[in-house]
Amino acid sequence: MPSTVVDKIEYDVEHRILTVVFQSGKVYYYKEVPQGVFISLRAARSKGRYLNKNIKGVYEYESSDL
Template sequence: MRRRPVDSRSVRSVGWSDGTLELEYVNGYVYRYLDVPQPTYAALLAAPSIGAYVNKHIKPHYEFREV
C-alpha cells in the first residue's frame, strides 16, 4: 500500500485503501487497521495531532494486524 509521510512524533506515514488504514510508526512497526471508513482517514489527516487521533479514534475501535 502506498503511504504518505505525515508530520507526527509517533506516526511516520499513513495510507488507506478499500477500508484498510495502514500506519507506519516512527519505531518502524507497521499496522493495518481494518474496516476504517474513508471519512475517518480524512479526519486523521486533518487532525491537529495525528498520534492523539490514532489513540482516541483508531486503536480502541478497529481491529488491527501487524504487517
C-alpha cells in the same frame, strides 16, 4: 504537520484498510475503517492523539515490522 509518532498513513479505499507506519518502524493495518476517519486522521493536528482516541481499540488490526 509532521508527527513525532506517525511516519506515514495510507488508505486503501476499495478494502477500507488504514495503514499506519510509526516512527519506530512498526506497521499497523486497521480493517473496515471508513474513509472519513482517514481524512480526519490526515487533517488532525496531533496524529497520535487522534489514533488513540478514534482508532485504537475501535478497529481490528494486524501489525508487522518494516
